[in-house]
Amino acid sequence: MSRVRLKALLSVLALTSTLAATAQGIPGAPAPFDKGGVKVALVAYLSAGDFYQAYQVGAQQQAKALGIDLRVYPGRQDAAEQRTQIEQAINQKVQGIIVDHGLPEALKDVVQKAVDAGIKVVAFDVNLDNAKVPQIEQSDHALARQALEQAVADNGRSFKAGYVYVAGFAPLDRRNEVWTEFKAKNPAVTEKVRFGVVNATTAASVADQAKAALRANPDISVVFAPYDEFARGVKLAAQELGISKKLRIYSADVSTADIQEIIEANSPWVATVATNPAVVGAVSVRALALSIAGQEVGRRVVIEPTVLTQKQLRDAGVKTVEELSTKLPAFGQSKAATALWIKNAAH
Numbered sequence: 208m209s210r211v212r213l214k215a216l217l218s219v220l221a222l223t224s225t226l227a228a229t230a231q232g233i234p235g236a237p238a239p240f241d242k243g244g245v246k247v248a249l250v251a252y253l254s255a256g257d258f259y260q261a262y263q264v265g266a267q268q269q270a271k272a273l274g275i276d277l278r279v280y281p282g283r284q285d286a287a288e289q290r291t292q293i294e295q296a297i298n299q300k301v302q303g304i305i306v307d308h309g310l311p312e313a314l315k316d317v318v319q320k321a322v323d324a325g326i327k328v329v330a331f332d333v334n335l336d337n338a339k340v341p342q343i344e345q346s347d348h349a350l351a352r353q354a355l356e357q358a359v360a361d362n363g364r365s366f367k368a369g370y371v372y373v374a375g376f377a378p379l380d381r382r383n384e385v386w387t388e389f390k391a392k393n394p395a396v397t398e399k400v401r402f403g404v405v406n407a408t409t410a411a412s413v414a415d416q417a418k419a420a421l422r423a424n425p426d427i428s429v430v431f432a433p434y435d436e437f438a439r440g441v442k443l444a445a446q447e448l449g450i451s452k453k454l455r456i457y458s459a460d461v462s463t464a465d466i467q468e469i470i471e472a473n474s475p476w477v478a479t480v481a482t483n484p485a486v487v488g489a490v491s492v493r494a495l496a497l498s499i500a501g502q503e504v505g506r507r508v509v510i511e512p513t514v515l516t517q518k519q520l521r522d523a524g525v526k527t528v529e530e531l532s533t534k535l536p537a538f539g540q541s542k543a544a545t546a547l548w549i550k551n552a553a554h
């Protein structure tokens with residue numbers, strides 16, 4: 208049999224076993240996964256951007272491996288819409304809800320309503336302040352610390368910086384705590400300008416802001432932009448202003464498109480600190496599955512990030528997230544929220 212036909216046959220077999228898992232459940236798994244047919248909702252606040260797309264792919268892969276019927280509700284950066292979607296999920300009698308980002312004040316009461324209805328809830332990157340809701344995060348303090356350590360390694364402890372930040376998003380707020388602490392410990396680092404926006408076209412909007420900010424502050428040599436859409440915006444601005452060679456951008460997150468932007472000639476984006484977003488999506492589904500099965504999840508579920516410098520990526524010839532997972536196996540998986548009955552999805 209040809210390799211192509213063998214691959215096609217294996218995919219059909221894999222799909223068949225997934226469908227079987229949905230219909231019949233997973234042998235030896237705790238209820239309700241032993242019977243199958245578990246319905247779960249993923250309600251996302253942010254729908255635009257590579258991170259969230261990869262996160263949802265990872266969540267779907269893990270859901271399939273667990274025989275879960277996962278429905279994704281795209282919040283479209285709209286707090287009212289995300290609330291309505293949680294209400295819809297409650298009305299559809301799902302057994303679990305993953306709340307992915309969002310504005311806490313718009314969500315707390317509706318999430319409590321879900322909890323009161325016996326629905327298990329986990330939250331990724333939104334602090335719902337609810338003892339019944341485990342919080343999933345990428346260790347944002349470590350992420351920001353590692354990015355800033357790299358900035359110091361490259362630029363020393365004295366430089367003029369630009370900073371991209373929007374308050375109200377849990378991961379950005381945690382990263383901001385580290386930036387505040389870093390400036391206090393490094394008085395020769397000056398934050399000359401701060402800007403930022405999160406919307407459906409974050410990179411383009413940040414590029415407009417960055418252009419004005421960098422033009423007004425030509426002595427800035429470092430930009431701390433701890434979200435990949437922010438880094439893309441600043442990079443675009445630097446290219447349009449013709450200052451890529453004198454600027455260094457330190458960011459968070461990674462996607463195949465980001466790797467291309469980092470490794471291209473003269474790119475000012477010199478380092479990013481990231482988890483594999485597909486792994487984070489899978490961990491979110493596993494945490495929810497444990498909770499639905501009545502098993503221990505813990506208050507916080509943390510996925511540790513890795514520093515990826517432009518030099519390392521270029522030297523290793525890494526061009527995609529898949530290649531990154533092959534070269535750095537720890538990047539392609541996480542031990543968070545695992546159990547013997549859970550088959551981890553591959554990414």
Ligand code: SR1
Nearest residue numbers: 332376378433434435459
């Ligand atoms: C607007 S919040 C942006 C962050 O959410 C995820 O945690 C990603 O890491 C991204 O940087």
